[in-house]
Amino acid sequence: MEQQPQWKVRYVYLDKQFADPDRYWQRAKEVVARGDFTLGKAEQEFETRFAQKFGVQHAIGVGNGTDALFLALKALGVGPGDEVITAPNSFVASAGAIALTGARPAFADVRDDYTIDPASIEQHITPKTKALLPVHLCGNPADMYPILEIAKKHKLFIVEDAAQAASAQYDGKYVGSFASAAGFSFHPQKILNLWGDGGMITTNDGDFAARLRLMRNHGLKNRNEVVFFSGNSRLDTFHAAVASVMFEELDGVVAKRTTWAKLYDELLRPLEPNVHVPNRRLNQASINPVYTTYIVQVKRREQLIEFLKTKGVEALVHYPIPIHLQEAARYLGYTKGDFPVCEKQADEILTLPIHQYLAEQDVRYVCDSIREFYERA
Numbered sequence: 001m002e003q004q005p006q007w008k009v010r011y012v013y014l015d016k017q018f019a020d021p022d023r024y025w026q027r028a029k030e031v032v033a034r035g036d037f038t039l040g041k042a043e044q045e046f047e048t049r050f051a052q053k054f055g056v057q058h059a060i061g062v063g064n065g066t067d068a069l070f071l072a073l074k075a076l077g078v079g080p081g082d083e084v085i086t087a088p089n090s091f092v093a094s095a096g097a098i099a100l101t102g103a104r105p106a107f108a109d110v111r112d113d114y115t116i117d118p119a120s121i122e123q124h125i126t127p128k129t130k131a132l133l134p135v136h137l138c139g140n141p142a143d144m145y146p147i148l149e150i151a152k153k154h155k156l157f158i159v160e161d162a163a164q165a166a167s168a169q170y171d172g173k174y175v176g177s178f179a180s181a182a183g184f185s186f187h188p189q190k191i192l193n194l195w196g197d198g199g200m201i202t203t204n205d206g207d208f209a210a211r212l213r214l215m216r217n218h219g220l221k222n223r224n225e226v227v228f229f230s231g232n233s234r235l236d237t238f239h240a241a242v243a244s245v246m247f248e249e250l251d252g253v254v255a256k257r258t259t260w261a262k263l264y265d266e267l268l269r270p271l272e273p274n275v276h277v278p279n280r281r282l283n284q285a286s287i288n289p290v291y292t293t294y295i296v297q298v299k300r301r302e303q304l305i306e307f308l309k310t311k312g313v314e315a316l317v318h319y320p321i322p323i324h325l326q327e328a329a330r331y332l333g334y335t336k337g338d339f340p341v342c343e344k345q346a347d348e349i350l351t352l353p354i355h356q357y358l359a360e361q362d363v364r365y366v367c368d369s370i371r372e373f374y375e376r377a
């Protein structure tokens with residue numbers, strides 16, 4: 001049997017976050033006492049607070065982040081015969097949500113900061129392109145101004161994939177407020193996380209929001225009348241009650257992670273070219289990322305991961321196989337070499353522990369361990 005490493009700096013942190021669950025239980029108990037388990041008070045309050053915080057007119061709670069993207073695309077009329085361009089380095093759900101509508105996922109290459117490259121988007125637009133789905137990957141905002149320009153020029157919808165980016169800002173505005181709609185995820189490993197699945201759609205269009213509210217709830221106008229057939233993708237009221245506690249803590253979580261990210265940047269930049277810290281300011285707009293993940297590009301990654309294990313440092317890869325090279329994407333006809341930046345990064349990216357329970361010495365220890373690896377070689 002493989003020996004389990006003695007972890008010193010772990011990637012996972014949920015055991016710490018929920019070590020004292022009492023404050024969450026308190027809100028959950030209120031739901032139980034009221035018995036309003038579906039689309040209840042806590043769910044509605046969470047939607048209102050979410051919309052206010054992120055500067056949008058409407059927030060619609062749904063079952064998960066994938067449904068948020070899928071329902072937003074579907075409500076925009078995206079379907080069979082259409083193409084939607086997204087980033088091939090994302091979590092598979094970005095493409096999955098497109099495919100679920102019956103449309104064809106298409107891709108464009110990414111930049112050093114892991115977000116979709118507007119110049120590459122232009123090259124991949126066809127007469128069938130109906131929408132763009134830029135991903136604010138790792139919590140780093142996609143370059144929205146040029147993307148908005150492209151969408152305007154070609155008359156395309158935009159749905160922002162903000163699953164990893166609650167609280168990230170682009171030019172002083174929160175992501176999720178730039179496009180026709182945006183989808184957020186509250187998966188346990190997201191920066192605003194729940195005890196299970198959950199998601200949110202944001203939009204500034206009232207009619208569109210009303211349609212989405214019907215779509216997530218069987219098309220029910222009221223208890224007895226159905227406007228159109230649909231499914232069920234409601235944000236669980238119990239989860240929304242838990243989320244309300246997390247929401248109060250979000251600014252603190254973001255601030256802490258930003259502190260550690262800056263320290264990582266400072267300690268790792270001198271290790272270039274063995275370790276490459278992405279340039280997160282390739283554009284003119286000011287950027288405030290949130291660090292859902294902290295990803296650098298490294299030489300000899302697999303050996304480094306093994307070495308870090310011996311040091312008790314848990315490092316992961318998000319994501320080693322680009323979406324266009326997955327078996328699921330075979331029918332789309334892409335081949336290796338189609339998106340060279342994304343493919344090179346897939347071989348080099350490394351996700352280091354970044355969470356609000358780290359201490360300064362943890363970050364220093366991780367960086368010292370990485371430096372030791374390259375000095376030994």
Ligand SMILES: Cc1ncc(COP(=O)(O)O)c(C=O)c1O
Pocket residue numbers: 064065066067090091093094135137161163164184185186187197198199
């Ligand atoms: C970029 C991205 N898009 C979409 C999703 C889908 O969210 P969910 O897991 O809540 O369905 C995720 C997260 O898992 C994600 O990271």
